[in-house]
Amino acid sequence: MENNSGMDNEVESDSSQYYNKLNVFTVILGVVGFFVSLYALAIHLQVTLKTGGSQFCDINSTVSCSAVVGSSYGEIASIPLGAYGMTYFAIILSAAFMPKVSQINKKWLAFWEFLLGVIGLVSVAALVYISYFKLKMVCPTCTVTQIIVVIYAVLKIIQFIQTRKDADLPKNDAFTRFMAVSLCLGIPPLAIGLIAPHVASYFVTPEDKSKPASANNIQKDSNKPASSNTNEMDIKNLLMTFNKTNFVGNGEDYRRGNDDAKVVVQVFSDFGCPHCRIATEGILKAQDAIGLDKVIFVYRFFPLSNKCNPYIPGEGGYPFGCSLAEASRCAGQQGKFWEFKTWGFSGQLWDNAERAQKFSMDGMKQEAASLGLNVDSFTQCVESHVELQKLKDDSAIASKFGIQGTPLILINGEQYDGAHSSDAFAQAFSQALSRVN
16 A cells, blocks of 8 residues: 555656646747748738738838848748748747647756757848848848747747756657647648749739740730720820839839929830930930920830840840849939949940950949949849849830830830930920820
């Protein structure tokens, strides 16, 4: 009897050492972190799919969720970082709830939560380095998740130190249950991050999914009937609007003149196109002659390369078109779009060796420095392809209009097919003014 009683007391003693308390603060950290990561995933999808406008955390060119999350560092193995964050916090939650689903030794749980904390700290360190030293930008949403991870890691490191001298209890199925719960909660966010961009793309308007066409002869679908008056009006309204700030849509439409001008001239251009250079020079001279208060010149791109234009089937014959287009828009972020554009067109007058040298990244950085730009910010913008999506947007608009080659010139939404001399443009602008006055 005495032996049995002693055995019962020993079992009760072991059972009393199992940890069955729910750490509410850990649960709160996990839940908040999960939903903030979900918001980061939503931003990534909006930037990728060109839907929605700027976010409340897009404060300026340095503090911007969309710029950081939508950069080339915004995903790993085609999975957005927001999905990884959701998975991490889901595993944190699974560890927090383990005392309620299995007999857990506090020392054992402290060890695994300590590992989660260390993994989180390493990840935060890498992301902070990328944000501050590579992108040179700050994502407020990302910063919130990183602060949560740091708080969690510090708490769990302290807990691990406090439980190191606790007694070990007999092994049970706790680890198996922990892995099962972690997989059940952690895999779905990764799956969502992987398939969401592909599934969500089906909800984007069909116009954005046009098939690529030849760079030399870009035609409308001959199987479709002529556009209805309603569609023509929609396209014209689209062409008559433009983004006035870098924090609307996918970026500012760089323009010259008064935003309230009665005549809106738009050009869809390619840096390798001689006629684009000639037309641009003619438009600028004609605009000066008629008046910047009466004519506004909006500059858009239609690079003849599938490196940045999905409506072109091949890489094209001018290897610098996409990189120059991105670089000129990056210069535009610092108010030097028109100067950089003029320099970019100058390359048509150089030989191949000079173009290769000056249009390399080092060459463009030298030009950026000569224009007084912040070279580090310019370089980050170009190398992270911050402006790539805007080039695709411009190309999509030109495709909707039925572009057949560059330059595509529009005056108040109507295609201009006249001569590219400054006198011809001045006459066309005057005629457009007389129609609207």
